[in-house]
Amino acid sequence: MRYCSNCGAALELRVPTGDNRERHTCPSCGTVHYENPKLVVGCLAEQGDGILLCRRGIEPRYGRWTLPAGFMENGETVEEAAIRETSEEANARVEIISPFSLVSLPHISQVYLLFRGRLVDGRFGAGHETLEARLFLERDIPWDELAFASIRRTLELYFEDRRRGQFGVHTGAIRPEPGV
C-alpha cells in the first residue's frame, strides 16, 4: 500500500492519535488505511458417508484437493458465503448444518471458517476454478494431495468427531513450521 485510495497522495506509516500501531496514513486528506484479516468460508458437504472435495484448477496449489471455500464477500452472511462457494466451486446446492472449524492463520492474516452441510439433491460437478469434484469416503481421502493445512486439520477433526458420533466446534491456529 503506497498511495491513498481516497485522494491519490503518497502514504506515510504513522501511529494515529489514540492508536498503538503504525498505519498507512494519508498526510493530505488524513484517511487512515486499516488492514484487517480476511475470512475464508467454506463447507464440509456431506452425502451419505462421503465428503465433497474439489481439485483446484487455479493457483495456489493447482491440482491439489480442497474443500469448497473462498474469501467471504461484502454484503453476505457467513452461511451465505459457504453456500455460494460450494455452488461456485462444486456446482452443488448445500444446506448448512452447523459451524465446525475456525482456524486462524496469523502469518497470512486469514481465518478459515468451515461449516458442516449436506448436499440438497446429490448433484455436483466442477466449477470454473475446479478441475474435478468428487465424493470421498474417509478411507479414500487423498491426504498427501490436500491443498492447505487448514483443510487437512478440518478433515482430521471431522472424521474424529464422526467416529465419536458427536460434532463439536473446533478452534485452532496453524503457523508455518520453522524453516518452511
Next chain:
Amino acid sequence: MRYCSNCGAALELRVPTGDNRERHTCPSCGTVHYENPKLVVGCLAEQGDGILLCRRGIEPRYGRWTLPAGFMENGETVEEAAIRETSEEANARVEIISPFSLVSLPHISQVYLLFRGRLVDGRFGAGHETLEARLFLERDIPWDELAFASIRRTLELYFEDRRRGQFGVHTGAIRPEPGV
C-alpha cells in the same frame, strides 16, 4: 475507493476475467482491489455470576454499554484478538473458554465473533476508549443502553444458555429493521 493504492492511478469498476462481480480495478498497473468483510472479535468475560461490560468512550454509540470487542488485527489469531481487546478496553486479563457467538451483519459487512472467557485475576478498569468498566449480574444488565444489536443478541443467548446449564455455539444474522 477512487485511486490505486499500488500506483496512484484513478480506478475503474470492472468485472475481472474469471470473476463474476465488479471490482475496483487499476487500468494502469492491473491491480484488482478486493473489499472483504471485517471480523469484530471480543469476549464475554465472566467473574462469578458477573459479566464485564464497558461503557463506550468513543463514537459510534458513545456512552452506551458493550462487550469488549474490536476489529481483529493482521498477524493475530481470533483468540489473541479477543484477549487483546479485553485488555485494551477493560484493562483486564482474560482466559478464553470457548467460542460462543458468530453474528453476521451483511449490511455493514461485519462478522462479530464473541468468546466466553474468565477474568484471570479479577482486575479490570476503563481502557482509553472506555468511560467505565463494570461487572453486571443478569438482572442488572442495562438492556436499554446497549450499544449494538449483535451484543444484545449475544447477551440474550448467553443468559439463556446459562439458565439451561449448557453453552452452545450460536450463529445468526442481524439485518437492519425496515425503515431504520
